[in-house]
Amino acid sequence: MKILEKNLYEECNFGDKRLTQRAAFIGELLSVKYGQPLSKIFKTASDLKRGYEFFSNPKTNFEKLTQPYFKQTAQEINGAPVVLAVGDTTFLDYKKILDKREEYGPIGNGGNGLILHSCLAIEPDFGQPLGLLWEKLWHREHKASQPINESQEAKKERLKKERKAKRNKEFKEKESYRWVEAFSKIEKQFSTLEIPLGGLSSKIIHVFDREGDIAEVFAQISQTKNAGVIVRAAHNRCLEGENEHLWSYVTSTAVKFVKDVGLAETKKRNARTATLEVRYCPVSISSPTRLKNQGSFHVYAVYAREINCPENCEPVEWMLLTTESVDSEQSAAQILRWYTYRWRVEEYHKILKSGCKAESYRLAGESMSTMLGFLTVIAAQLLRMTYLHRNCPHLDASVVLTQVQMDVLLASSPPKFKKDIEFTVDWAIRAIARLGGYLEHRKNSAIGIQVLWRGWLELETLCQGWLLHQNLK
Numbered sequence: 001m002k003i004l005e006k007n008l009y010e011e012c013n014f015g016d017k018r019l020t021q022r023a024a025f026i027g028e029l030l031s032v033k034y035g036q037p038l039s040k041i042f043k044t045a046s047d048l049k050r051g052y053e054f055f056s057n058p059k060t061n062f063e064k065l066t067q068p069y070f071k072q073t074a075q076e077i078n079g080a081p082v083v084l085a086v087g088d089t090t091f092l093d094y095k096k097i098l099d100k101r102e103e104y105g106p107i108g109n110g111g112n113g114l115i116l117h118s119c120l121a122i123e124p125d126f127g128q129p130l131g132l133l134w135e136k137l138w139h140r141e142h143k144a145s146q147p148i149n150e151s152q153e154a155k156k157e158r159l160k161k162e163r164k165a166k167r168n169k170e171f172k173e174k175e176s177y178r179w180v181e182a183f184s185k186i187e188k189q190f191s192t193l194e195i196p197l198g199g200l201s202s203k204i205i206h207v208f209d210r211e212g213d214i215a216e217v218f219a220q221i222s223q224t225k226n227a228g229v230i231v232r233a234a235h236n237r238c239l240e241g242e243n244e245h246l247w248s249y250v251t252s253t254a255v256k257f258v259k260d261v262g263l264a265e266t267k268k269r270n271a272r273t274a275t276l277e278v279r280y281c282p283v284s285i286s287s288p289t290r291l292k293n294q295g296s297f298h299v300y301a302v303y304a305r306e307i308n309c310p311e312n313c314e315p316v317e318w319m320l321l322t323t324e325s326v327d328s329e330q331s332a333a334q335i336l337r338w339y340t341y342r343w344r345v346e347e348y349h350k351i352l353k354s355g356c357k358a359e360s361y362r363l364a365g366e367s368m369s370t371m372l373g374f375l376t377v378i379a380a381q382l383l384r385m386t387y388l389h390r391n392c393p394h395l396d397a398s399v400v401l402t403q404v405q406m407d408v409l410l411a412s413s414p415p416k417f418k419k420d421i422e423f424t425v426d427w428a429i430r431a432i433a434r435l436g437g438y439l440e441h442r443k444n445s446a447i448g449i450q451v452l453w454r455g456w457l458e459l460e461t462l463c464q465g466w467l468l469h470q471n472l473k
Contacts, residue, residue: 008072009023009024009068012065012068013064014060014064019059019060022050023065026051026054026374029041029042030375032457032464033457034356034378034457055363055368055371056370060373061370062135062137062369062370066377069132069377069380070132070134070189073121074186074193075193076131078193078195079195079196079201081200081202082124082202083123083202083204084204085120085121085133085186085204085205085206085207086119086341086345087119087179087207087345088117088118088209088342088345088349089211090118090349091107091111091114091115092113092114092353092372093107093111094113094114094359094368095110095111095113101142103364103365103368105140113359114138114139114368114369115138116136116137116352116372116376117136118134118135118345118348118376119134119135120348121133122207122344123391124338127341127344127387128387128388128392129344129380129383129384129387130384131380131381132376132380137369176214179208179212180220183217183224184220186204186227187204187224190204201225201226203226203227204226205227205228205229205230206227206228206229207229207230207231207339207341208232210233210234211234213232213235215290215291219291228324229321229323231322232319232320232339233320237285238286239284240284246285246319249281250279250281250301250303250319251279251303255278256279256332257277257329257332258275258276258307259278260273260274261274261316263316263340264343264346272313274306274309274315275308276307276316276336278302278304278329278332278333279301279302279303280300280303280326282298282300282301282326283298283299284297285297285299285321300323300324300325300326301320301321302318302319302320302336303320304317318336318339344383344387347449348379348383351382351449352379355453356375358379382452382453386447388425389426389428389429389447393424393429395424396424396425397423397424398423400425400429404463405459408459408462409432412435413431413434432452433455435454435455436450436453436457436458437451437454437455438451438455
């Protein structure tokens with residue numbers, strides 16, 4: 001699988017050429033055996049030992065391993081008029097690693113692990129994933145043990161002090177800062193690139209769910225070049241110059257149009273088509289008192305509510321706030337479509353956990369962070385290839401396959417699939433999916449991500465046997 005451009009890990013800045021060479025070696029192994037135990041990924045005991053040493057080396061870390069991939073993504077999309085940067089956070093749970101808990105942190109519901117925030121680049125017309133633009137990985141600190149025999153009054157006073165300390169915490173030290181940090185990190189990434197000849201700087205529109213609805217996000221927009229935002233509102237904010245709040249004001253306007261929107265499958269619902277009645281209008285949101293000298297935020301609201309919702313389904317209701325101009329049915333429908341692409345990043349996190357089995361490894365926290373530097377890139381490329389088949393099936397197969405992989409796929413395909421072959425992305429992905437258990441009589445249904453990641457692993461096993469056979473000739 002073409003996970004990365006050749007020798008991309010040579011751009012990692014470890015300050016040691018031997019570590020750079022080892023990174024390239026490990027990256028190549030993981031790209032063909034992701035999700036398997038380290039004892040199976042490394043062929044010899046000495047390689048396994050050096051692998052563990054690399055993961056635990058203080059000079060190697062998640063940021064240094066992923067930075068070359070973020071740069072590659074930015075270079076590939078540089079000059080595109082508009083690119084969506086879809087942000088979301090996921091929790092990686094390692095609660096079973098009892099003897100290494102100190103390098104992980106609490107994540108709620110008794111979990112113990114790491115927190116990953118991802119910004120996935122998305123093509124705006126068809127929702128094609130393009131790669132990762134930025135990620136942040138961290139863990140929370142363990143809380144101090146509750147004092148023994150603490151009185152109820154003392155406990156109440158202690159919790160009061162903890163809440164006050166949390167409120168007075170600098171914004172940059174809070175977890176919510178990641179939503180604002182994404183703007184500056186991605187802007188910095190593009191500032192190092194040359195604008196294509198005759199081209200323009202790409203406009204990056206960030207797409208957030210309700211957790212990203214914080215006033216600092218809207219304040220940051222005015223300080224960031226070529227950036228915009230679409231965020232699903234979580235707060236019923238006060239409106240400037242209006243004796244009303246966001247929800248009552250927008251819902252009191254007339255319905256502008258009705259539109260069918262495809263909904264992706266989630267943990268709470270099956271994939272389906274929802275019929276939405278849509279309202280839109282400009283609004284001026286009052287800034288909170290904590291943002292001194294900050295005027296109101298002039299944005300547009302797009303409110304969509306599902307009508308004729310099927311029984312036993314929760315109706316869709318989206319209040320979207322955006323810095324993009326919304327003055328027509330076409331522009332409002334575009335905002336809705338762009339928001340639906342937010343589920344791409346959830347699919348990416350699913351691949352990371354289920355396909356790459358990121359939660360199955362039993363490493364110390366710092367070592368696991370380094371390991372994730374490889375696995376996150378692999379997961380992003382798996383997602384990209386899945387949608388490449390759906391959006392660009394007629395591209396040449398060489399876009400996703402090496403020559404050896406093409407030869408092996410051709411040799412392993414049943415005779416009926418060898419007639420009148422056109423070596424396209426469609427042919428390649430279907431052949432890989434068959435290796436993963438895809439049934440061809442279901443060709444009218446989209447090929448799922450799960451059969452694809454199984455198929456890739458099976459293909460790499462066949463390729464190893466193929467190369468071994470060629471060497472023995």
